[in-house]
Structures are given as structure tokens and as C-alpha cells.
Amino acid sequence: MDGHFLHEFKRQASFFFKDKIKVARLALLDVTPAQLSTEEATNGDSSAPDARTMRLISRAAFEVDDYWRIVDVLHRRLQNYDRHNWRAAYQAMILLEHLLTHGPARVAEEFQGDRDIIREMANLSYIDEKGFDWGLSVQKKAERVLKLIKDGSFLKEERAREQKLTVGIKGFGSFCERSILTDESSKCAYSDKYLRCHSHFCERQSTEDALLAADDERIPNAQEIRNRHRNLTTENPAQNSDANRTFEENDHPFYGKEDQALVSLLSSG
Template identity: 30%
Template sequence: MNAFSNLNLQIPDMWEVRDVINKVKNVVLNYTEMEAKVHDATNNEAWGASSTVMQEIAQATFNYQYFNEIMPTIYKRFTEKEAKQWRQIYKSLVLLEYLVKNGSERVVDDARSHVSMIKMMKNFHYVDEKGKDQGLNVRNRAKELAELLGDVDLIKAERKKAKKNRNKYTGVGSEGGMMFAAGGGGYNSGGSSSMGGGSRYEGFGSDSNYSSGGGGARGFG
């Protein structure tokens, strides 16, 4: 067996070990299923989150309980991570932007109420040991997200575009594709969100505004 064959055998094993370690960590730290999914989508690996995990988190925002687990976990990634953990901060911005475009309207309301936190990250700085400015991607992403949240018409347009893309790839003519019951857990096949209220941001209803609190972040200045 040559060196390349050995390498191919080792890489899957390494990923499996990391997966087991992450699952054990979730149990030890008593993370909920949705908190664990957010951590998975915003980990420190060099590659991005899977589209499946992102979609599952977006659909979960239609459930009141899951929403209140997802959003605070994202904001904690901004406030509790050191500058050298810039990948987790960047991925959290990517996830939040995805949820604004694909999640419930409640996400939009909540993210807009935290826009000052996001704007802070436009001043994020981190230069790695090789002298590369890794903060650049964070700053650019924060700028784009802050601009999106400040423009309701743009939010509507992006949500409409995201809805069209979902329908194109899934063949589902509904707004949500998958639905979460308002009180409990679990997936239900169905069309729109079980939450009431009129649609203000294209395609999804929202009960009211919810805020998870603010906070400062490290690595800014």
C-alpha cells in the first residue's frame, strides 16, 4: 500500500474522531440540538458549513423554542470568541446573513435589533503569524450584512430571491418547504410557517420582535 492510500485512510478517520469529540463536547456542555447545529455551522475548520445544516437551522427559526436557542448562540460567537478565532466569527456572520434571507421574519427583526453589534465588526482586526490580515473578510462581511439590515427593500428583494432559489432546487412551491410546530419540536411537512402575523419581509410571518441582548466583541479597535 503506497503513501497516498495510507493518507486516504487516515483523513476519514481524522474527521470521524473530530465528529466524535464534538458530539461528546455537546453532551458534556449540555448543548441543545440547535445550539450544537449552530456550533457545527460556525466551527473553526477551514471549510464552510454544509448547505444541509444551514437549511435545517433556517427552518428551525420558525419554532419559537428553537429560535430562542439559535439567535443567542450566534451572538455569543461574536462576543465570546477571541480575535484569533476569526473563522468562527466570520462563519457566524455568514450564518446570520443566510438566516435573514431564508429564516423566519422574526430573525430579521432580531438581527436588526442587534445591528450595532454587527457594525462593531466592521472594525475587526486580526493579523495571523504569517502577517496576513484575516480580519478583512470579517470586516467586509459585517459591512455587507449591516447594509442589508439597514435596507428593508433590499431585505425583501433578497428574501424573494432566496425563496425563488429554494423553490427551484426543491420543486416545492411553498414558502417554507418544511415547517416547525410553534410549541414543540420536530419537523412537519407543510407550506408556510405556523407562526401568525402578516408578511413584512417577503414570504414569512412573524409574531413580534424578540431581543437576545447585546454585548461587545473582542478583536475590535
């Protein structure tokens, strides 16, 4: 019991100090939230970068300053690869794959000089104590990233495929919203289930922007969302629903004019 308590205490203390260090770096040093997220996602621990973090980083990469900070971290992680210190480089390669298919078009050109390192990573041989073949996982990921970097046609196809998946998810959210709004026989438009659906699909961008803007930002509570939704539906449900969908499409990297301008800027270097 004492041993378990001590272990839990050390774990909580570690989280506490890491959080304080993060806040201090953001406040005192020339570090952006996107850069810090990239460093943490590729820190060499046993976990892979999660989808939410990669999504936030790929969005931030459309800003020129964050773009250079993000790719600098990835370059350093890849350059530091060796057979005894491979996890950070592997995490960087996972994040790089996501940036290639979701980030600015220039990413593929940016990492042409890292092809030899990625090719070397494909030769990694490592099986852990549980029998999992990490070498094979690294090899498959390296081969895919190399193909994305070298083959422009394949990269274009993969980016288009990811775009369709993104549009499909957005379309499902819009369908969910319309179905609930047109169901006059129920009051589920004000239920917690609908609020979660509405929050996830219609306010996702504002939440993610808040997470990038400040580490301690909180997602709006249910009451605030309920009030916003009540005002939305009582004024003009159909019109506001269309406006929300238009805003989401215009704000998304695949659609936004500003983001497309940034992509062109980054692609012309």
C-alpha cells in the first residue's frame, strides 16, 4: 500500500512539475504552443502522437512562424536518430506523415533532405520483451513516408483522399444537426446528447483554436453551449445552420482562402 501511494505521489508530482515548466516556457521563452506540442509529441517516450495533437499541429503549420518551428523540431528529431535512440525519430515520422497529408503543400519538399535518414530507419531491427516487432512498424511507416515525399502523384492522391474523409465527417455532423432540428415531435434539440453533437461538429474549430492559443483554456461548459444553441434555433434554425456549415468550410485548411494563400506562400519558397 505504501509503495503504491509513493508511486502515485511521484507520478502526480512529475505531472505537476512538467505542467509548470510548460507554462514557464510559454511565458518566458520564445516558444509557441504549437512548437511545444511538437516537442512533447516527439519526446521519445513510449506513446505515439495522438490524433488530436497531430490535428492541432497540422492546423498551426499553416501559419508561417509556426510552420518553421514545427519543421525545425522534426528535422532535429530525425537527425538525432540512431538504433539505440529511435523512438523520438519514429514519433517525428508519424507526425511528418500526418503533415504530408493534412498540412501545407511544401512539407514534402521541405523533407527531401531527410530521405537518407528515413531510409536508414527502415532497416531498424527491434523486438521488445513482449514480442512486438517495432522494427517492422518503423519499416512500414518509413516506406510510406518516403513514397509520400518522392512521389508527387501519390501524395496528391493521399491528400485528396484525406480531404474527402474530412468532408465526410463534416457532412455527417451537418446531417446530424439537420435531422435533430427538423424533428418537431421531440425536444432532443436541447438534450445533452445534441449539445455534445453540436459542440463537436459546429464549435470544433473554435475549441481547437483556444487550445492552441492558451494551454489552460477551458472548453465552454454545457450551459454556455445550451444558451448559444437556444439563441441559434429560436432566431432562424435553417439559416444559422447553413451559416455555421459555411463558416466551418471556410475555416478549414482544405477550404479556407487565407489558408490556401498560406499554402501557396509556403509552396513558393
